[in-house]
Amino acid sequence: MSLKQPLLSLTGVNTYIGQSHILQGVDLIVPAGHVTALLGRNGAGKTTTLRSIMGLWRPRSGQIVFDGARLDGLPTHEIAARGLGYVPEHRAIFRDLSVFENLQIAERKRGDLDRALPKLHTLFPDLKRFESRAGRHLSGGQQQMLAIARAMVADNRLLLIDEPSEGLAPIIVGAIVEALKQLKGQMTVLLVEQNFRMAAALSDFYCVLDDGHTVRAGEMAELTSDAALTARLLGAG
Ligand SMILES: Nc1ncnc2c1ncn2[C@@H]1O[C@H](COP(=O)(O)OP(=O)(O)OP(=O)(O)O)[C@@H](O)[C@H]1O
Ligand SMILES: [Mg+2]
Known part of the structure; x- marks a missing residue:
């Protein structure tokens, strides 16, 4: 599918939190079957954009279109039911429940765990090894894997993933990159990431x-081949 046929698009999205005008005209295109990185400094509005897509903040104006239909204005459960999975910051898993129970709870909302499980175990073998381990006893990387797997129990078409590398050691980030690479082509992903190398x-x-605001968008190759542009857009580091 081409850029002209995005799976998700935001046009002129304005979102207020209380009296604060946080998103001031966000434009974003997420082409189907690809990974799109949503980048920007701390406080730029990345999480607010994901929350606006999911209806957790209600945009005051602008359009959010998924697969040809408007999402803005719909309640979150209806947005999720259209095939959007959300992996929030800080890995919101149930710490007192086992890996398997966390996945069962995701299934209760929507999905077919028997069907999803083989794929999830291929992507994240630790989730099979530690199936009965409580969330609180998983490493940070395993918790992140579980958070992503939960969003994949339902047959979602788009995953919104907020800072999966946050607080993880580089080797663990590498493992998550490898898992997400396997997803490419099967799933459309909008990835918020401060770790530019991962993105x-x-x-x-x-x-x-x-x-x-949206300050620039394009093909990732444009950024990776132009360190000066990347530094100007994202700041040092
Ligand atoms: N619940 C809230 N109440 C008030 N202001 C908020 C709230 N959430 C976010 N903001 C403000 O909105 C702006 C954008 O925040 P947001 O969390 O979307 O940024 P971000 O790009 O995700 O940043 P980070 O990289 O630090 O996660 C910031 O100025 C932040 O202080
Ligand atoms: Mg954020």
Whole structure:
């Protein structure tokens, strides 16, 4: 599918949190079957964009279109039911429940765990090895894997993943990159990432936000081949 046929698009999205005008006209295109990185400094509005897509914040104006139909204004459960999976920041798993029970709870909302499990275990072998281990006793990387797997129990078409590398050691980040690489082509992903190397390793397209605006978007190769542009858009490091 081409850029002209995005799976998800945001046009002129304005979102307020209380009185604060946080998203000030976000434009974003997420082509089907690809990984798109949503980049930007701390506080740029990346998480607010994901929450606006999921209806957790209600945009005041602008359009959010998924697979040809408007999402903005719908309640979150209806948005999720259309095939959007959300992996929030800080890995919101149930720490007192086992890996398997966490996946069962995701199934209760929607999905077919028997059907999803073989694929999830191939992607994340630790989730099979530690199936009966409580969430609290998983490593940070395993918790992140479980959080992503939960969003994949339902047959989602788009995954929104917020900072999967946060707080993880580089070797663990590498394992998550490898798992997400296997997903490429099967699933469309919108990935928020501060770790530019991770974003660059996975993404085909990018969009940079600053101060609640879209400042630039394009093919990831444009950024990886132009360190000066990347530094200007994202700051040092
Ligand atoms: N619940 C909230 N109440 C008030 N202001 C908020 C709230 N959540 C976010 N903001 C503000 O909105 C702006 C954008 O925040 P957001 O969390 O979307 O940024 P971000 O790009 O995800 O940043 P980070 O990289 O630090 O996660 C920031 O100025 C933040 O302070
Ligand atoms: Mg954030």
